[in-house]
Amino acid sequence: MFTTRPTLQGTFGMVSSTHWLASQAAMAILEEGGNAFDAAVAAGFTLHVVEPHLNGPAGDAPIILAPSGGPVRVLCGQGPAPMGATIEHFTGLGLDLVPGTGPLAAVVPGAFDAWMTLLRDHGTRSLRRVLEAAIGYAEHGHPVVEQVCRTVESVRELFETEWTSSAEVHLPGGRAPVPGELLRNPDLAATWRRLLAEAEAASPHREGQIDAARRIWREGFIGEALVAHAARPAMDSSGRRHASPLTGDDLTGWAASYEEPARYDHGDWTVCKPGPWSQGPVLLQQLALLGDAPADLLAEAGGGRAGGARGLAPEETAAYPEYLHLLLEASKLAMADREAWYGDAGPTPAPLDDLLSEEYNAARRALIGPRASAELRPGSPGGRPPRLARAASDPAAFAPPFDPLGVMAAGSGEPTVGRNGETRGDTCHVDVVDRWGNLVSATPSGGWLQSSPVVPGLGFPLGTRLQMTWLEPGLPSSLTPGRRPRTTLSPSLALCGGEPVLAFGTPGGDQQDQWQAHFFLGLLLRPGVRGGPDLQGAIDAPNWHQDSFPASFHPRGTRPGEVTVESRVGERAVEELRRRGHRVHIGGAWTEGRLCAVARDPESGVLSAAANARGMQGYAVGR
Template identity: 70%
Template sequence: MFTTRPTLQGTFGMASSTHWLASQTAMAVLEDGGNAYDAAVAAGFVLQVVEPHLNGPAGEVPILIAPADGPVKVLCGQGVAPRGATVEHYTSLGLELVPGTGPLAAAVPGAFDAWMTLLRDHGTQSLERILGYAIGYAERGHPAVERVGETVETVRELFETEWPTSAALYLADGRAPAPGSLLKNPALAATWQRLLSEAAAAGPGREQVIEAARRTWREGFVADALLAASARPTMDTSGERHTGTLTGDDLASWEATYEDPVTYDWNGWTVCKAGPWSQGPALLQQLALLPDEVTAADVQFDDAPTGSASGDGAFVHRLIEGTKLAMADREAWYGDADGPSAVPVEALLSDGYNSARRALIGDSASRELRPGSPDGREPRLSAHATAVASGQAGFDPLAVSAGAGEPTVARDGVTRGDTCHIDVVDRWGNMISATPSGGWLHSNPVVPELGFPLGTRLQMTWLEPGLPNSLTPGRRPRTTLTPSLALRDGRPVLAFGTPGGDQQDQWQLHFFLAAALRPHVRGGLDLQGAIDAPNWHTESFPGSFYPRAMRPGNVTIEARAPQAVTDGLRRRGHDVEIGPAWSEGRLCAVARDPETGVLSAGANPRGMQGYAVGR
């Protein structure tokens, strides 16, 4: 099959990310003797500089790690709701939804502490060396990609009238960053340099310096500036100015934590995901809902012969309907809940439950939101989800669009936040998959002393008590961020992920099936072929981002898909939208053959930013 670029292969190291500078940074760290975890941390900080419209230091990052000599673990870099972030407080302000922008939407920042924890526990290099790459790009500049300027233009009025600190950085001389122009962030460079200077005073040990940096973030000058930003009245998507709820105790008491992944065995693979505080188990549910036998012809619908299972859209139809069922369960059951409200993950992934759910998939497209009853428990949906599912809440076509990713809506303009991704595998067999996001340049005003804004992840919670994803102090908002690792015979083989909000585990489903089932390239997984294959997504469930819309029956599919597939979907009752030829899916992937040690990588050509490197 023709691909946009080759699947890379080598034996030394591989990195794939959503920006070529981050990928090359990761490779530079590997060349310098670092391992996959050193490389991912350095690349993660570079992504904050070169993709500020997609992530920032005060955002969040779930990380899956597979050490060469240990079990797969999840490192949770998703911060919790502050202690003052109660349903009662938000509804007392006249709000029905958490705003999509502004300090009321800010959770405790999680990304920085997660990266530091990873570096401390699994890395080998000094913090000074790891941060040096990001400092260099922030201080000396980097060529701006097209979407940075496009995003800034979308929120120009907001920046100029309400968020002057953001205008000072991103509208210098009244102009948004032009593609290829050098974009600098001297305040961010100074932040990291000051943090390094203060951390170095803690002592010469590598771990001592990292721990001191964590304390400075939580209790020092960084914390002081973040708290001041949270307390500043800020215009948000409600059309009003609000202050946030973040306190010093919130920052000082939170730290990234390790936990076991949720796993599902499919066709000889064990797929590992973060728990139901993410949407990760939805991918596992989609796998559990598949027919007993799936073939390469089913997933190769870019050039499938007429009459094959996928040639008339039959298999794509099944995937879409399975996605709807899994996402309905996500809406009813997922969240950071415990006790009687704990998420019944084992039941949601059980054979009996999914056999009954699979029987709901008929020959025509469903337009209903149909959560199930695992263990006989009755599902409960938020009032807003029920309203959008029944058509009682209107759909704003400007608020949600095909392939949009993670939308946040700013006053007087629609803009798109999104996400980054990085995968790395090294010559020793260490593997990592991470999906940084949040703290976008348009999520909150830039904190002038720091060079970056607060995040907005609390917008994913409901202002209704008693739900698994209700806004609750000390609990994580259910995030869409969902990196993946896949094992064979207990050994890590594949790390992958994508930006894309609610679309992430839809795009990853088709990628994983294609990678697992399609013919191999030079004896290894055809990563690039699986990434390049035409993809799709549905919005036939309540969205995770403000304004939490739903489009019953919707499917958006790339124009490269055969006409027979789109015609078949329409015959089955789907509202098919044809997206641009290269618009669905922004996947990154690395792999390792445990028998030969051969490493491989591929990266998304869509958007002309993703890149894989290795040797």
């Protein structure tokens, strides 16, 4: 079966990330005796430098981890709304949506503290060691990739006229960088060098230095610069200049924290996700809705289950169009429930037990018919009536998803950026497994170079995750001081027979758990390779996404009934989907998803890894 690359296998350690330099920075840590958590932190800080259009230190970082012999935990690196960020404050500014860019959309930065907490509690290396690669690439430069250059060029005018601190960092010599040339960020390198000097002066011990770094971020020179910068009005996607209500008390009052994951048992597998403050349970709901139907469908069509007599991958079977239809319709139902029930701001927690129950999903499953639905159909778990935001119940309330310049094809996994800085952002991903059996999956995001002006002297901007909240009271995802916005960030970890064996995830905003569901089912339904999972085959398989729900990114538009597929799904599948009523858009052959994955076999000790070839940027390494 053709794949773009082999599924890597070995016994020492494996890393997969969305940029080859981050993967190699993590692998270097493993090679010198560090564990998966040390390696993930090194990769995370490297991604801030080499994918600055996709994440930054003041962004967000949900992490899911399985320490060897320990329980699976979620480390929440998603910061909340500042205490002054009330609905009344925003509507008093004449806004009906939180802007997609600028200081006003900032949450309390979460990524830095999450990485520090992971390193302190589960790592073994020093703060200096895990920052080494990031400092080196920021100080001496790294060969910049094409998407960074395109993104910077798209906001060049904004940088030159409004966000001049960003121009100083990202327009070296007064122009956008050219692919392949060395791009430096000396301010960021200087920030980390000063942080290290102050942290090491504060304590001779590893843990003490990490805690000192966390204090410096909140209330030292970094915290002071963040708060002062937030108070300066800056142009945002509303076309006006606004400041953020972020204060020093907001920074000191929040810390990354551990939580139990949301779980769903699928045969011998248990899939673990962040809770419904993320969109993570969407993957679990899709599995609950589908049950054994995908495998039964392909078996009936002669494809067999994975490892069967014919051993065909789903896309090679006669039932492939019906398989796609089934997955698309289940995705619509799960995403509709996301709109009605997910969030951190509701009066009661999201009813996950009901949403994942067999009784509820049997009733929901019956809604999947032979024809495509263009309706947003949330359910009523436990008899509770759903409540939707105005944009969800009225698709015409806001504009469609923003792509004014056609910078990227829809679903390509990179942000699209307007001249005034309006953007649909994206993210990064990293998975690591080590020889001791530690597994970690992280989806760092936010704080994009195109999201907000660079903080002078620090070399990075604030994030804009508040754009994922509604300015309507009483919703699970309403803007609420001290509460997390419902993020799209959604790393995954799966157990088989009770043992952690698989970590995976992808950038892609609202598409993340659509692409991950397709990957996970494809992995279960395709023949393995060399006795292990065919990670690369499942990543390379033709992918798709649907848009029948309000987008999480400003301006929160929806496209009822629309589906985008890679051209590789084939004419027969496209014709059948259209016959069933799907509004199909055909994208490029390699445009849907940026998946990463690592795996381990607890019995043999064999480790595996694979990375997405789309965009020519993600890489897996290992031995």
